[in-house]
Amino acid sequence: MAAAEATEATAEATAGGRGGGGGGRPPLCLLVLGMAGSGKTTFVQRVTGHLHGRGSPPYVINLDPAVHDVPFPANIDIRDTVKYKEVMKQYGLGPNGGIVTSLNLFATRFDQVMKFIEKCQNTNQYVLIDTPGQIEVFTWSASGTIITEALASSFPTIVVYVMDTSRSTNPVTFMSNMLYACSILYKTKLPFIVVMNKTDIIDHSFAVEWMQDFETFQDALNQETTYASNLTRSMSLVLDEFYSSLRVVGFSAVQGTGLDELFVQVSSAAEEYEREYRPEYERLKKSLASAQSERRREQLERLRTDVGSVALDPGTATEGFVSAPGPSDLILTRGALAEEEDDEEADSDTDDIDHQATEESQEIGSEGTRCFHSTDALGAGCRLTRSL
Numbered sequence: 094m095a096a097a098e099a100t101e102a103t104a105e106a107t108a109g110g111r112g113g114g115g116g117g118r119p120p121l122c123l124l125v126l127g128m129a130g131s132g133k134t135t136f137v138q139r140v141t142g143h144l145h146g147r148g149s150p151p152y153v154i155n156l157d158p159a160v161h162d163v164p165f166p167a168n169i170d171i172r173d174t175v176k177y178k179e180v181m182k183q184y185g186l187g188p189n190g191g192i193v194t195s196l197n198l199f200a201t202r203f204d205q206v207m208k209f210i211e212k213c214q215n216t217n218q219y220v221l222i223d224t225p226g227q228i229e230v231f232t233w234s235a236s237g238t239i240i241t242e243a244l245a246s247s248f249p250t251i252v253v254y255v256m257d258t259s260r261s262t263n264p265v266t267f268m269s270n271m272l273y274a275c276s277i278l279y280k281t282k283l284p285f286i287v288v289m290n291k292t293d294i295i296d297h298s299f300a301v302e303w304m305q306d307f308e309t310f311q312d313a314l315n316q317e318t319t320y321a322s323n324l325t326r327s328m329s330l331v332l333d334e335f336y337s338s339l340r341v342v343g344f345s346a347v348q349g350t351g352l353d354e355l356f357v358q359v360s361s362a363a364e365e366y367e368r369e370y371r372p373e374y375e376r377l378k379k380s381l382a383s384a385q386s387e388r389r390r391e392q393l394e395r396l397r398t399d400v401g402s403v404a405l406d407p408g409t410a411t412e413g414f415v416s417a418p419g420p421s422d423l424i425l426t427r428g429a430l431a432e433e434e435d436d437e438e439a440d441s442d443t444d445d446i447d448h449q450a451t452e453e454s455q456e457i458g459s460e461g462t463r464c465f466h467s468t469d470a471l472g473a474g475c476r477l478t479r480s481l
């Protein structure tokens with residue numbers, strides 16, 4: 094397992110390993126996912142506190158519109174932009190639908206969040222992103238995909254999957270959790286760390302043993318007589334490869350144990366991003382660009398055929414025929430944002446969700462430089478989302 098190798102590296106080299114401040118390097122984004130109640134928010138709180146203590150405050154984003162209290166200083170909070178209860182009322186939705194729609198609304202203006210992150214690269218080494226409790230809302234929704242791809246296409250990004258170890262002592266529950274983690278890994282293809290949280294309640298060694306030793310897991314399963322155990326037995330074979338490359342950290346968000354090991358793994362995951370994800374992404378970007386230019390060429394060709402002998406100037410002819418970009422296309426072409434900025438500002442008048450005036454503020458706190466960005470401006474595209 095990758096965990097064993099990485100622990101040999103010194104924690105000192107990695108815990109603050111991205112140099113003081115952002116040093117002009119793009120910040121490393123930690124996207125924190127996990128089942129409801131697994132401890133994501135407490136984890137973000139703990140890591141934020143730790144990084145502040147090291148003199149390297151992270152840039153923190155809360156993407157959970159339904160959370161009551163955010164126990165960390167959030168630089169961007171989705172609740173400033175989208176009023177979850179209003180969304181439920183206006184669209185006649187239940188709690189889960191409300192969260193999905195709130196995220197959709199927010200995702201329409203995630204390009205502005207990206208600009209804030211770009212700006213913070215001189216002051217923050219890490220960006221921590223807390224996500225909603227209903228994991229599927231984020232991992233299997235269009236907005237979750239847009240947000241993840243937007244981050245991963247611009248900044249080194251890793252997924253931190255927080256797992257409630259104390260609720261995974263049953264082998265079937267453990268397997269469900271691992272299957273979920275595996276599905277996220279294959280969906281995002283991003284470097285992945287499993288944080289086995291709540292080790293103050295139960296040590297995570299049993300889970301590590303299950304992952305390393307197939308027989309031990311089978312023994313545990315033999316105590317189960319349900320149909321689910323048969324399914325789990327078959328699935329565990331499938332997960333063998335997933336386990337072999339997995340980074341696992343035992344952690345207690347309440348006590349703060351496991352922080353050094355966490356940063357060792359974070360550092361190794363960041364290297365993996367540079368080594369594997371970025372080149373693959375660049376390759377995809379190139380092939381998308383060439384596919385787009387090929388599509389344009391075909392459209393132009395078709396147009397020529399349609400208009401028969403009338404000669405057309407290629408520059409003007411293609412303009413109206415470029416097909417509407419999908420979410421991924423939009424992310425890849427985000428470079429054009431500067432030109433769109435004026436339009437966005439004009440749009441913000443149309444906001445129909447309870448927002449205050451657009452503002453962006455920077456505050457110098459006593460513990461160092463911290464940027465607090467009000468994201469009210471992000472609501473600018475809310476009307477658009479009726480069609481989402």
Ligand SMILES: Nc1nc2c(ncn2[C@@H]2O[C@H](COP(=O)(O)OP(=O)(O)OP(=O)(O)O)[C@@H](O)[C@H]2O)c(=O)[nH]1
Nearest residue numbers: 128129130131132133134135226290291345346347
């Ligand atoms: N014992 C123990 N409790 C923890 C730990 N981390 C979190 N908790 C508790 O678990 C509960 C849920 O924690 P949260 O941080 O809110 O979990 P979450 O994943 O953000 O929850 P949702 O956002 O609702 O999905 C809280 O009561 C925490 O105090 C831990 O390391 N040990």
Ligand SMILES: [Mg+2]
Nearest residue numbers: 133134157226
């Ligand atoms: Mg939470």
